Amino acid sequence: MEETLTEKNLDLKFKYQVIKEKGGEKLFRCFSCATCTLSCPVHVVDEEFNPRRIVRLTLIGAKEEVLKSPFIWLCSACYLCSERCPQDVRITDLMTALKNIAVKEGVIPPGLEAQLELLKAHGRLYEIGDFENKKRAKQGVPTLTEMKELALKVLDVAELLNLKGEK
Ligand code: SF4
Ligand code: SF4
Structure with missing residues (x-):
């Protein structure tokens, strides 16, 4: 209520x-x-x-x-x-x-928090492994790699921008 x-x-x-x-x-x-x-x-x-x-x-x-x-x-x-x-x-x-x-203020919906953790861990919203890449190869599309470092850089920049916005 x-x-x-x-x-x-x-x-x-x-x-x-x-x-x-x-x-x-x-x-x-x-x-x-x-x-x-x-x-x-x-x-x-x-x-x-x-x-x-x-x-x-x-x-x-x-x-x-x-x-x-x-x-x-x-x-x-x-x-x-x-x-x-x-x-x-x-x-x-x-x-x-x-x-x-x-x-x-730390009020983040659980679903978004989970997405953020996935981004930090894999650089994508889902894990890329051999299974996914084999399926992609079968379909004739390029394999994918995880982009953890890039995602962390982007998140760092976003945090920096956020901090600047607070001033
Ligand atoms: S941006 Fe679109 S979805 Fe968001 S409040 Fe405005 S009309 Fe609604
Ligand atoms: S003035 Fe703008 S923000 Fe306010 S109720 Fe009307 S459309 Fe919405």
């Missing part, structure tokens, strides 16, 4: 944290017209995914509800809402900002 929002579980500084995060800068422009929600293809398949609601919750300081919500991770980054928002809130970038804050 959804927790009732009270002053106690609101973080009134959350919106300021979000506007400092890359992508969240235009949060305050929202005038709640719902064009984003009505444009969203994810909302069509799951009515509970509601970008306008996420903006409102962010503005009122429902930090825990926003960051722990699976919904911020459902955005497919199609940019339809960003194209249509009359206030240029750039919801897609705002979703990215919220996801980045969630990761910085």
